[in-house]
Amino acid sequence: MxxxxxxxxxxxxxxxxxxxxxxxxxxxxxxxxxxxxxxxxxxxxxxxxxxxxxxxxxxxxxxxxxxxxxxxxxxxxxxxxxxxxxxxxxxxxxxxxxxxxxxxxxxxxxxxxxxxxxxxxxxxPPLVRGGALDEAYLSEIVAAFGIGRDRVLAHQWVDNGPGWAVVRLATAEEVLALEPDLSLVPDAMVGVIGAHPDGSAHDFEMRTFAPRCGVPEDPACGSMNASVGQWLTATGAAPAAYRVSQGTRVGRAATIQVTADADGTVWVxxxxxxxxxxxxxx
The missing domain is CATH 3.10.310.10 (Diaminopimelate Epimerase; Chain A, domain 1)
Structure with missing residues (x-):
């Protein structure tokens, strides 16, 4: 042709x-x-x-x-x-x-x-895989992030197709300070989220890393925010509507709005x- x-x-x-x-x-x-x-x-x-x-x-x-x-x-x-x-x-x-x-x-x-x-x-979209990460994989992630296991508040498979996993840290400051060594997790599709202080323009800071797809750090990831939104709103770890900042460490300024309807549908x-x-x- x-x-x-x-x-x-x-x-x-x-x-x-x-x-x-x-x-x-x-x-x-x-x-x-x-x-x-x-x-x-x-x-x-x-x-x-x-x-x-x-x-x-x-x-x-x-x-x-x-x-x-x-x-x-x-x-x-x-x-x-x-x-x-x-x-x-x-x-x-x-x-x-x-x-x-x-x-x-x-x-x-x-x-x-x-x-x-x-x-x-x-x-x-619905998840194809959920639930907590196994400790062996979580150990690989925290090693790649250069942090201790005790820094992780929660963790979850949030896979709606690409293969995402996520860990939650206490603060946005901790998320932004990460200097990951992705050579330790070359097949990973992983995100990390932490809360901004009350009164900030955004509720959370998100970073997503996709070495499996040849994307070291994604400037703004809708699929990750969608599945993390399903997890956080369903468990009460986040309100039904919140704002996420992403891309700060790669020179971007993305804002993602996540909203959960009364029927549980999450919109990004x-x-x-x-x-x-x-x-x-x-």
Whole structure:
């Protein structure tokens, strides 16, 4: 198949100021592209994720989204979900159902809804793995973080597709001070969260590390915040609505809003803005 020009955008996700969120590259016409060409572009963009919009295969979906890191495909990821929905809407597409976009991906159907303030929010998909981490894996994580086991307040599998695990520390200051040695956990997908002091602009600080996917530190991670939100709100460790800061240590300023509905559905929302618009030849 010969190469052709396809609509292409880059979207800044989770930041209200330009170029301080997490970018995602979106190919709005991924029709007839094979896995190898998708992966090649994702490796070349060198962003945490590059996505491809293709025709849905499930009734009721607006589109199907293929999500690639530099090293492989993911069944689900949060900031690419919001960024791709923004790119799709910005391109003039109209959802099948007023007021919501339905994305098909490896994790199933994911609903995205617009907020009155121009943000987008996605409904957290169900976990594929939960429960406490085993002590052997937790020992590897704390060794990589360079901290003692006694610093961990709680820990959990929060896997909604990518393979996430998380540990909770007492303070945001402790989270920001970490200097992880990811060579000790080369296959990990792990996050760490800690509370900001009362009265701060954000309730928690989050950092996420994905060496398995070739992403040392993700500037802002929607999927991690979604599953951690399910855990924290269900256990009462966080209120039904809270704000997370992420990306501080990598020069970003992301804000993620997490909200749990009365029925337990957790929504993850944030700002999205198209910053680059053009075509890509694939």
């Amino acid at each position: 010969s190469a052709r020009n396809r609509p292409f955008v880059q979207v800044d996700v989770f930041a209200t100021s330009p170029y301080l969120g997490n970018p995602v590259a979106v190919v709005l016409d991924g029709a007839d592209l094979d896995d190898e060409r998708m992966q090649r572009l994702a490796r070349w963009t060198n962003l945490s994720e590059t996505t491809f919009v293709v025709a849905p295969t499930v009734a009721g979906a607006d589109y199907r989204l293929r999500i690639f890191t530099p090293d492989g495909e993911l069944p689900f990821a949060g900031h690419p979900t919001l960024g791709s929905a923004r790119a799709w809407l910005d391109g003039g597409a109209v959802p099948r159902h007023p007021g919501r976009v339905v994305q098909e991906c490896g994790a199933g159907l994911v609903t995205v809804r617009p907020g009155e303030d121009g943000t987008l929010a996605f409904a957290a 929302s944030g700002a999205t803005a198209v910053r680059i618009r053009g075509t890509v030849t694939i």
